[in-house]
Amino acid sequence: MNQKSIFNFSTLVVVAIGIGAALYGFLGFFGFTVGPATWIKPAVAFLTIFGALFGPVIGFLIGFIGHVITDLMSGGGVWWGWALGSGLIGLFSGFVYLSKGFNVKAGAYAKKHLYQIVAFGFLGCLVGMGEATIFDVLFMGEPLDKMLVQFWGAFLSNIVVVAILGLPIILAILRVNKKSTNLTIEK
Amino acid sequence: MSKMGTLYAPGDSVFHRMDGSIKMLLFAAWTITTFLFLDLRVFIVMLLIGTILLLSAKIPFRQIRILLWVMIVFNVFNTAFIILITPTYGSELTGTNTPVLNIGYNTINLETLFYVLTLTAKYLTLLPVSLLFIFTTHPSKFASSLNRIGVPYKIAYAVNIAFRYIPDIQSEFRGITNSMQMRGIGFRKGDAPFTQRVKNVTSIAIPMLYSSLQRIEVVSNAMELRGFGKHKRRTWYAMEDLRAMDYTVGALCILVTASAIWLKIGVLSGFWYPF
Numbered sequence: 001m002n003q004k005s006i007f008n009f010s011t012l013v014v015v016a017i018g019i020g021a022a023l024y025g026f027l028g029f030f031g032f033t034v035g036p037a038t039w040i041k042p043a044v045a046f047l048t049i050f051g052a053l054f055g056p057v058i059g060f061l062i063g064f065i066g067h068v069i070t071d072l073m074s075g076g077g078v079w080w081g082w083a084l085g086s087g088l089i090g091l092f093s094g095f096v097y098l099s100k101g102f103n104v105k106a107g108a109y110a111k112k113h114l115y116q117i118v119a120f121g122f123l124g125c126l127v128g129m130g131e132a133t134i135f136d137v138l139f140m141g142e143p144l145d146k147m148l149v150q151f152w153g154a155f156l157s158n159i160v161v162v163a164i165l166g167l168p169i170i171l172a173i174l175r176v177n178k179k180s181t182n183l184t185i186e187k
Numbered sequence: 188m189s190k191m192g193t194l195y196a197p198g199d200s201v202f203h204r205m206d207g208s209i210k211m212l213l214f215a216a217w218t219i220t221t222f223l224f225l226d227l228r229v230f231i232v233m234l235l236i237g238t239i240l241l242l243s244a245k246i247p248f249r250q251i252r253i254l255l256w257v258m259i260v261f262n263v264f265n266t267a268f269i270i271l272i273t274p275t276y277g278s279e280l281t282g283t284n285t286p287v288l289n290i291g292y293n294t295i296n297l298e299t300l301f302y303v304l305t306l307t308a309k310y311l312t313l314l315p316v317s318l319l320f321i322f323t324t325h326p327s328k329f330a331s332s333l334n335r336i337g338v339p340y341k342i343a344y345a346v347n348i349a350f351r352y353i354p355d356i357q358s359e360f361r362g363i364t365n366s367m368q369m370r371g372i373g374f375r376k377g378d379a380p381f382t383q384r385v386k387n388v389t390s391i392a393i394p395m396l397y398s399s400l401q402r403i404e405v406v407s408n409a410m411e412l413r414g415f416g417k418h419k420r421r422t423w424y425a426m427e428d429l430r431a432m433d434y435t436v437g438a439l440c441i442l443v444t445a446s447a448i449w450l451k452i453g454v455l456s457g458f459w460y461p462f
Contacts, residue, residue, distance in 0.1 A: 009416075011407045011411045019356075021349040025349060077310075164389075
């Protein structure tokens with residue numbers, strides 16, 4: 001955890017991807033409809049959190065694998081475009097992890113990191129849902145105008161989840177972790 | 188749902204005996220072929236083949252019924268939205284315009300109706316082989332199959348862990364919500380005003396997260412102690428040698444995909460409209 005390399009696939013990383021994906025995959029079943037075949041998925045907040053905790057590569061894999069698992073378990077086929085979109089949200093959420101001075105485990109953060117979480121979260125939703133929209137237009141042959149409605153539905157609901165669920169939870173974890181690390185060694 | 192959290196239905200058909208990696212290949216080939224086209228003739232042929240394959244797997248219809256309904260409901264809604272939002276989209280594809288029904292702000296035309304039919308067939312075409320894959324592949328064979336088709340084993344193992352821990356997370360979730368409800372935190376409609384309920388639902392996230400983080404520590408320590416990740420490759424308990432049938436089906440998948448790409452480039456490039 002201390003060494004901040006993004007391609008370090010230690011055992012911890014393998015397990016974090018697995019359990020993160022299980023969590024995202026399971027919680028992906030909960031949500032409510034906001035538009036044509038589009039629903040608010042509170043589970044997206046966990047992508048923000050796991051991204052901040054473990055970095056972009058793990059965030060991406062949790063999003064992608066988790067989404068595919070949700071689709072496989074609900075049985076109606078895998079929506080590859082939207083799964084990749086989930087992955088991209090996770091990827092962007094992880095960029096804050098690479099930022100200097102930010103460490104969730106140690107509760108270390110500055111105000112700018114909170115802005116970064118929100119900014120990267122929004123950017124991730126934009127890129128991820130944008131990708132899913134383009135994917136459906138290109139490969140499924142859906143009309144662009146109809147997909148734009150879905151895009152706005154998905155984009156807005158996801159940024160709401162990131163801002164209302166993701167950020168406060170990260171903040172809560174940071175505060176808890178900060179409290180437990182303010183001890184100094186006396187020499 | 189079975190113990191492993193997937194929809195696996197035990198049986199002894201050709202597909203149950205087929206290697207998981209070959210089924211993944213079949214699934215991929217089928218998906219790619221479907222993605223390529225927007226042609227009703229192709230989808231009708233594929234739907235027929237898919238249905239025959241699905242029937243040969245002898246999955247109890249009881250289990251498929253709900254999923255079939257979900258797909259039909261999805262298609263009905265999707266169709267309705269396309270017709271309402273873009274009632275003349277079909278004309279953009281064909282260049283002709285045959286009005287059918289005036290809905291005030293625009294007129295639905297025959298081209299759009301035919302387009303919607305094609306799109307519905309496209310979504311339905313994806314279904315049989317997805318079902319085949321989901322219902323006949325044992326989750327413990329997932330990881331070895333993924334590894335065999337070229338996914339690094341650490342990622343394949345992560346997928347395996349995900350499937351393994353879904354039931355645990357499910358029971359954890361149930362435990363947390365039950366204990367919160369016992370303390371008077373309401374989640375259902377009528378328990379509390381809407382904003383309060385949203386807050387209450389949010390409060391599940393933190394204990395869920397902490398228990399998961401703890402689980403990550405415990406499991407990774409246990410795996411570390413057993414020497415996970417020491418070598419560049421690993422063997423799998425649930426892996427079997429490929430048989431003649433597996434090779435045949437695998438080769439067929441590659442052949443069909445290749446000819447589908449050829450067909451797409453050469454013959455059936457666009458949207459098929461007979462009128």
